[in-house]
Amino acid sequence: MIERLAERVNGDPAIVRWGREMHETFMLEVGKTQYLVTVRAGLIERVEKGPFAMRSWRFAIRASEQCWAQFWRSPPAPGWHDLFALLRRGEVKLEGDQRVLWAYLLYLKLALAALRQ
Amino acid sequence: MIEPITGRYAHIALGGRAHRIYYEEAGEGIPLLCLHTAGSDGRQYRAVLNDPEILKNYRVVAFDMPWHGKSSPPALWQRDEPYRLSTDAYTTMVMSVAHELGLERPVVMGCSIGGRIVLHLALEHARELRALIGLQSAAYVERYYDASWMDHAEVHGGRAAGGLAYGLMSPLSPDEHRWETVWHYMQGGPGVFSGDLHFYQVEGDIRSRLDAIDTRQCPLYMLTGEYDYSASPRDTEAAAARIAGAKVTIMQGLGHFPMSENPAAFLGYLRPVLDEIRRR
Structure with a gap:
């Protein structure tokens, strides 16, 4: 699933434009599996699968496997369709540098939703 | 093609200060005053203001709150404390606009913050109003995110507000109208x-x-989109359960901005409500 992120995002200029100033690595946690996603100028440069030893990241988005399965359904059910919908129901944890997360909120929402089938 | 909407400015004193308020209107008949959501403006009601069926019986008015859309902040705002909306200021604003525009016993319809203020209006001004329509009405929404990041020098407020608004809509709503709605959010002033x-x-x-x-005293209709997680159907139903006679409709496939994100589907829910109000 996550492995397809680069293909889905990089091929869609309507997503890439909102991340064009973004040069960051962030943590995406799907249950016990960790991924480090590196973004360069809005393009997904690298998706690495953990476990990791002492790696840095700017912010982390953590949720259970079941939660992401709901989020990535197409169409998603009400209340499971957006990152902040997951936040309100307490299903996702947003950690680290909140400033950067807010700066690229639209990009991140569109990029994650691009993984829907 | 030219739309039937006309836009004008009204000079109205609010809180002892002069305000220049932009409003749009169309149609004739029962006044229907429309209140936009937080951080947006009256363009959200473009479909209601263009619906021939509604305009036959209603004078539809949508104004931009001070600081929003084409309404300015009060003069010398730069010396004031940062903008913060309060119940009193909002209630006074709605009733003053209705009065100044000569709207006699209007129906007031508001969404989100507007859906909240109609509950306050139901308490304080029921006798002066013909009916109230709360879209995405909830009695309270706890702080589950820190909105102050949208007013930060190192975060683009327009992009962040657009990102926030985007997710509040239904994934089933047409892209054209979802992104129109996002654009209104991207145009908001800092801190508004x-x-x-x-x-x-x-x-x-x-x-x-x-x-x-x-x-x-004043009938209350509550219409909520099923994809809204800010004022969710559960929030609306919880509020309605404590208001005898409140009529709730859950709008399938719609989100937090029903009138703007999917106008055609929303009008399908609104027209019967307006017909019922007219026949009372």
Whole structure:
């Protein structure tokens, strides 16, 4: 699933434009599996699968496997369709540098939703 | 093609200060005053203002709140404390606009913060109003995110507000209207959206007073989109359960901005409500 992120995002200029100033690595946690996603100028440069030893990241988005399965359904059910919908129901944890997360909120929402089938 | 909407400016004193308020209107008949959501403006009601069926019987008016859309902040705003909406200021604003525009016993329809203020209006001004329509009405929404990030020098407020608004809509709503709605959010001034949310998430909590709303004096309709997670169907139903006579409709496939994100589907829900109000 996550492995397809680069293909889905990089091929869609309507997503890439909102991340064009973004040069960051962030943590995406799907249950016990960790991924480090590196973004360069809005393009997904690298998706690495953990476990990791002492790696840095700017912010982390953590949720259970079941939660992401709901989020990535197409169409998603009400209340499971957006990152902040997951936040309100307490299903996702947003950690680290909140400033950067807010700066690229639209990009991140569109990029994650691009993984829907 | 030219739309039937006309736009004008009204000079109205609010809180002892002069304000230049932009409003749009169309149609003739029963006044229907429309209140936009936090951080946006009256363009959200473009479909209602263009619906021939509604315009036959209603004079539809949508104004931009001060600081929003084409309405300015009061003069010398740069010396003031940062903008923060309060229940009193919002209530006074709605009633003053209705009065100044000569709207006699109007129907007031508001969405989100507007859906909240109609509950306050139901308490304070029921006798002066013909009916109230709350879109995405909730008595209170707890702070589950920190809105102050949208008013930060190192975060683009327009992009962040656009990102926030985007997710509040239904994934089933047409892209064309979802992104029109996002654009309105991207145009908001610094601190205005978060200033509105002070009323929504902190000061405008009406949970303890719901029981006192008397829908025999002024009927109350509550319409909520099923994809809204801010004022969710559960929130609306919880509020309605404490208001005798409140009529709830859950709108399938719609989100937090029903009138703007999917106008055609929304009008399908609104027209029967307006017909019922007209026939009372």
